[in-house]
Amino acid sequence: MTNSARVMKTCKWIKGLAVLGWLAWLPGLASAETVRIFAAASLQGPLDQVAAQSDEDVVISYGGSGTIARQISLGAPADAAIIANTNWSDWLVARGVIPSPPRALMSNRLVVIAAAQGSAPWTHADADTLRAHLSGGRLAMGQHMSVPAGIYAQAWLDSIGAWDDLRQQLAETENVRAALALVARGEAPLGIVYASDAQASTDVDVVWQVPADAHPPIRYIGLALTPAGETFLDLVATQTDAFVAAGFVALP
Structure with missing residues (x-):
């Protein structure tokens, strides 16, 4: 296990469910020591910086929130996801695939x-x-x-x-x-x-x-699927300043 996160931008634009599923099973990404995060494409940049502060080996796959939500509903092996709409988080919760309560992390304009x-x-x-x-x-x-x-x-x-x-x-x-x-x-x-x-x-x-x-309030919702994912979302929640500096909006 390394002292800093190995963040891989596995695809510039993630298109379709099949691509996200394939990325999740790439050799090395599914190892026991890897924390796998699916995240909305708009988070790329500041989320990479936050992941670099983790003591775990963090791999982030970026894509559209709808694609991420559908892939998780099909059993993609993610530890956590951060999506940019409450409708998609509600959709996942309704299907009983999220073991922990969703958490609102930040907003945007x-x-x-x-x-x-x-x-x-x-x-x-x-x-x-x-x-x-x-x-x-x-x-x-x-x-x-x-x-x-x-x-x-x-x-x-x-x-x-x-x-x-x-x-x-x-x-x-x-x-x-x-x-x-x-x-x-x-x-x-x-x-x-x-x-x-x-x-x-x-x-x-x-x-x-x-x-x-x-328009409806913009909310980035963190969804933990494993304890490792919960720990990573805890880290994200402490890094409000990094996201605000990147143009996001802190929640009250």
């Missing part, structure tokens, strides 16, 4: 981003504003049926009367970091991501901060 070109922040945001800045292009966001950032984004678009107008212009992705990448590469003129994602990239500008009351 939703923002609209554009490629980094010195874009000035918008003074308001409505369907006309979005349509004008898209100029016929696509709006990148997580899948609205499964990815938490996409679920929150749909709620906001609904609240400003833009969902029906823009639904045909969406570029929906498997996780929020993929939506960020589309904007950073100039493949989509706008995207809706978490503030922490935007802060992690120098290739995008934040043009609008979505009001927190325009």
